[in-house]
Amino acid sequence: MSNHTLLLVTCGAPLASRLGDGIRAARELGWSPYVIPTDAAQPWLDEQDLADVPIIVGNRKPHEPRRTPTADAVAVVPATFHTLNAWATGNAYSYPLTTLCAALGSRTPTVAVPYASHELTNHPAWSASLTLLRQAGVRVVDPHDGSLGSLEPVTSGTGGQVVNGFRWEWVFEQLASAARS
Numbered sequence: 001m002s003n004h005t006l007l008l009v010t011c012g013a014p015l016a017s018r019l020g021d022g023i024r025a026a027r028e029l030g031w032s033p034y035v036i037p038t039d040a041a042q043p044w045l046d047e048q049d050l051a052d053v054p055i056i057v058g059n060r061k062p063h064e065p066r067r068t069p070t071a072d073a074v075a076v077v078p079a080t081f082h083t084l085n086a087w088a089t090g091n092a093y094s095y096p097l098t099t100l101c102a103a104l105g106s107r108t109p110t111v112a113v114p115y116a117s118h119e120l121t122n123h124p125a126w127s128a129s130l131t132l133l134r135q136a137g138v139r140v141v142d143p144h145d146g147s148l149g150s151l152e153p154v155t156s157g158t159g160g161q162v163v164n165g166f167r168w169e170w171v172f173e174q175l176a177s178a179a180r181s
């Protein structure tokens with residue numbers, strides 16, 4: 001696994017506050033992580049120790065060299081309602097979304113950890129997007145318990161508990177399993 005490239009997309013929801021832990025866990029397991037944040041994720045990153053990880057923001061200029069090696073794996077943690085739906089519909093108008101759409105098109109092993117409340121997940125687009133992404137091979141991990149089969153919305157008032165209870169090993173177990181299959 002040494003020097004294998006992990007593109008870590010992160011979106012604007014409270015679970016982004018655990019990104020630093022994910023970078024350290026990735027390196028302990030031999031991954032070389034690159035962080036690709038959405039604009040909305042930034043407030044959750046400002047206060048964290050991100051261990052000097054390369055952070056790739058915005059599109060590169062036309063003559064600029066590529067900023068990351070080819071991805072061996074991609075994870076989006078957290079995946080917001082907005083990003084998950086945009087990704088599923090093939091919307092690539094930002095660098096994080098282009099990264100996610102390309103991961104799907106290239107069948108790169110990909111894990112998503114959605115994080116959204118009932119108000120958002122009851123919108124009909126949500127379940128349609130999840131179905132499409134799962135059918136395309138994305139491993140969708142529940143932030144409550146790491147399960148793949150079901151996905152619970154984050155109940156109002158429990159966000160802190162969910163963020164603190166989240167374990168990055170759930171993501172890395174799925175990436176390892178996807179790489180084996």
Ligand SMILES: Cc1cc2nc3c(=O)[nH]c(=O)nc-3n(C[C@H](O)[C@H](O)[C@H](O)COP(=O)(O)O)c2cc1C
Pocket residue numbers: 010011012013014038039040041079080081082083084115116117120
């Ligand atoms: C304090 C705060 C908490 C938020 N929590 C969530 C959330 O849990 N899930 C979600 O889908 N969006 C949440 N949002 C809204 C997203 O940040 C917003 O939809 C944003 O446009 C998402 O952009 P992105 O998908 O490019 O990161 C939150 C916004 C704020 C300011």
